[in-house]
Amino acid sequence: MIRQILTLATATFLLAGCQPKVEAPAETRVGFIYVGPRTDFGYNYAMDQGRMAVEKDLGVKTVFFENIPENAEVERVMERMIADGIKIIFPTSYGYLDPALNVAAKHPDVKFMHAGGFKLAPNLGTFFADIDEVEYLSGMAAGASTKTGKLGFIAAHPIPQTLRNINAFTLGAQSVNPKATMTVVWTGSWSDPTKEAEAANTLADQGVDVLTMHVDGPITIAQTAEKRGIMVCGYHADASSFAPKGWVTGAAWNWAPLMEKIVKSIHDTTWKSVHLRGKLSDGYVKMASYGPVVPESVKPKIDSVKKAYETGAKLWSGPILDQAGTIVLAAGDTLPMAKIESMNFLVKGVVGSLK
Amino acid sequence: MEILEIVLAIFLSGLRAATPLLYVLLGETVTERAGIANLGVEGQMLSGACAGFAVTAVTGNPWLGLVAGAFAATLLSCVHAFLCLVVGANMFAAGVAVWVLGGGLSAFFGIPFVGKRIDGFIPPDFGALGQLPLLGTLLRTLTPTVLLGLALWAATGWFLYRTRSGLRLRAVGESADSAATMGVAVKRVKWLAILAGGAFSGLGGAALSVDQVRNWIEWMTAGRGLVAVGLVIVARWNPWLALPAALLFGVVEALTLRMQTWGVPISSYLLSTFPYLVCLAVLVWGYVRARTRGGMPRDLAQAFARTE
Numbered sequence A: 001m002i003r004q005i006l007t008l009a010t011a012t013f014l015l016a017g018c019q020p021k022v023e024a025p026a027e028t029r030v031g032f033i034y035v036g037p038r039t040d041f042g043y044n045y046a047m048d049q050g051r052m053a054v055e056k057d058l059g060v061k062t063v064f065f066e067n068i069p070e071n072a073e074v075e076r077v078m079e080r081m082i083a084d085g086i087k088i089i090f091p092t093s094y095g096y097l098d099p100a101l102n103v104a105a106k107h108p109d110v111k112f113m114h115a116g117g118f119k120l121a122p123n124l125g126t127f128f129a130d131i132d133e134v135e136y137l138s139g140m141a142a143g144a145s146t147k148t149g150k151l152g153f154i155a156a157h158p159i160p161q162t163l164r165n166i167n168a169f170t171l172g173a174q175s176v177n178p179k180a181t182m183t184v185v186w187t188g189s190w191s192d193p194t195k196e197a198e199a200a201n202t203l204a205d206q207g208v209d210v211l212t213m214h215v216d217g218p219i220t221i222a223q224t225a226e227k228r229g230i231m232v233c234g235y236h237a238d239a240s241s242f243a244p245k246g247w248v249t250g251a252a253w254n255w256a257p258l259m260e261k262i263v264k265s266i267h268d269t270t271w272k273s274v275h276l277r278g279k280l281s282d283g284y285v286k287m288a289s290y291g292p293v294v295p296e297s298v299k300p301k302i303d304s305v306k307k308a309y310e311t312g313a314k315l316w317s318g319p320i321l322d323q324a325g326t327i328v329l330a331a332g333d334t335l336p337m338a339k340i341e342s343m344n345f346l347v348k349g350v351v352g353s354l355k
Numbered sequence B: 001m002e003i004l005e006i007v008l009a010i011f012l013s014g015l016r017a018a019t020p021l022l023y024v025l026l027g028e029t030v031t032e033r034a035g036i037a038n039l040g041v042e043g044q045m046l047s048g049a050c051a052g053f054a055v056t057a058v059t060g061n062p063w064l065g066l067v068a069g070a071f072a073a074t075l076l077s078c079v080h081a082f083l084c085l086v087v088g089a090n091m092f093a094a095g096v097a098v099w100v101l102g103g104g105l106s107a108f109f110g111i112p113f114v115g116k117r118i119d120g121f122i123p124p125d126f127g128a129l130g131q132l133p134l135l136g137t138l139l140r141t142l143t144p145t146v147l148l149g150l151a152l153w154a155a156t157g158w159f160l161y162r163t164r165s166g167l168r169l170r171a172v173g174e175s176a177d178s179a180a181t182m183g184v185a186v187k188r189v190k191w192l193a194i195l196a197g198g199a200f201s202g203l204g205g206a207a208l209s210v211d212q213v214r215n216w217i218e219w220m221t222a223g224r225g226l227v228a229v230g231l232v233i234v235a236r237w238n239p240w241l242a243l244p245a246a247l248l249f250g251v252v253e254a255l256t257l258r259m260q261t262w263g264v265p266i267s268s269y270l271l272s273t274f275p276y277l278v279c280l281a282v283l284v285w286g287y288v289r290a291r292t293r294g295g296m297p298r299d300l301a302q303a304f305a306r307t308e
Helices: A002-016 A043-058 A072-083 A096-108 A131-143 A160-176 A193-205 A219-226 A255-267 A297-310 A337-342 B002-033 B041-059 B062-087 B091-113 B129-133 B133-141 B144-162 B164-174 B177-179 B186-212 B224-234 B241-262 B274-289 B297-304
Strands: A032-034 A062-066 A088-091 A111-115 A124-129 A150-155 A180-185 A210-214 A231-236 A247-253 A275-278 A285-287 A327-329
Touching: A002 B062, A032 A043, A032 A072, A043 A062, A043 A231, A043 A247, A043 A255, A062 A072, A062 A297, A062 B177, A072 A088, A072 A096, A088 A096, A088 A255, A088 A275, A088 A297, A096 A111, A096 A124, A124 A255, A131 A210, A131 A231, A131 A247, A131 A285, A131 A297, A150 A160, A150 A193, A150 A327, A160 A180, A160 A297, A180 B091, A180 B144, A193 A219, A193 B002, A193 B241, A210 A219, A210 B062, A219 A231, A247 B062, A255 A275, A297 B041, B002 B041, B002 B133, B002 B164, B002 B186, B002 B224, B041 B062, B041 B091, B041 B129, B041 B186, B041 B224, B062 B129, B062 B186, B129 B133, B129 B224, B144 B164, B144 B241, B164 B177, B164 B186, B186 B224, B224 B241, B224 B274, B241 B274
Parallel strands: A032 A062, A032 A088, A088 A111, A111 A124, A124 A275, A150 A180, A150 A210, A210 A231, A231 A247
Antiparallel strands: A247 A285
16 A cells, blocks of 8 residues: 555656746736647637737736646646736636636735636636627638538537537528538537547548637647648637648637736726626637638628628627527527527537537 | 448548557557556557657657657656566556656646647558549558558567467466466566557557647547557457457447437437447447456456455
């Protein structure tokens, strides 16, 4: 038994040597925590782009921690940051909400801005942005680029956020290509590259020629699409370098203006504990660059829809039919925000399970 | 014709998914045949995937990547061998230590390589042949790591059952005491079996990151190393059954992905348990039919009997 304990203790000791260390100079004021690597060309990469802009434009020092799991570990990281004199913390993963609330209660002088959460504390607010309008615009580009009319969506879990993206993308594609269909494959994990590659191959085998995704990192799917000679629309960030031939475009976050606004408001003490939300018209989300496969003719159409959204047009307006062809939203009606945020249907033309 | 195409496509997808598992399965079979169970293969696979990707990214040569992957995991299996054979630690605890160690080390040393781009094995241009529906799919699937895996499968089977060294290795696993009285250097055989298991699982990890996925991300094996440990039991410690066992898992996994694209109204979560359920069913069926211990090396069975 003692031998077993020693064995495990040795491993733990060796591992402890690999943990990131706080090397924050005293003037550092803003800390960022990421659930995955900041170079994933995905969710964490987009957050880190925001951090770098804050550092450059506002002249403040930042520190970041990557690969921090959503458990007690993140509380320890936040405590260490605070012990080092950091006064503003961005816990950027959804699962950091409760740990952040715990730490916030102990340190009322430190401000927390959590990404996407739905709870508040006097010194904890949240920020996020709606990306479905950009998904619609990407869908338009995909619908105009496809030759077979078959699109594929690889997503982690059937939750309202992914259903919104799938539906918005499909509606966008159908707006320029009414016959376009969308096949959905769920991988059951935000990050399982093996399954993502297999899902991409499976879809390619069946004549799907434009893939898009809602998983943590777009690299595996973009590379597999490129290898199979089909096209790909990205998510989270511009990953066109991984699919130079088949890149269409993609929906990307643009956190810099929102993060800068938050940090400025804390500096000039106008900050309030609220749920900050933005969308395309605020510039918090954007389209990635166009790839070589997108026909020129569709670009002005995309621009005009983008303008319409920026001046108040609503994406979720009827008529919208579900998979079975039943009317979910009658012509002339619009979906209220609460209904959008709890979306539980897939639109007509989507092949895929809701569970 | 169309049905034939679908069946072939599913089979080949299954073969692709089964290949990394096959390597690990063969390695663990060799190790367990020498009487040592290694639960650390998940960590070894991760270190192989990380080192393989890193070396491919730096040198641009995927073959060097495979070698590096095998080497990195062999180093980790040295830790396992040291703990089991020199320190005398419990093999299961030592395996778990190697698992955690491999995961942590690969996550740490892998950080600079996340988001790097590699080309892996660039497929040769098959010309008109590649355009043919059945043959084209077949040619695209038989990548170097798939072919290497099949070759190693045959080589391992031949080694264990047709060579004197293979016989010695099996003797050590059945009864180390008897093997020792026959003049077999038991510790040496066990060391080599553990190191071979490490090299195989490293190759499996590198096949995943360098050839199939061409991406590295921490913990990317997502439990496939442990699946391979389970499949050793399904294959009843027989290297010849390693391929069918890995294929069974791979093909059912490919089929469940395909079923999603057909719009089968079953929850994707339930579908993704099918590969495990089918393997479990085959395992139970095999044991009921054989009414035996199922081919577990006798000394290894002792290790289970001894655990408190």
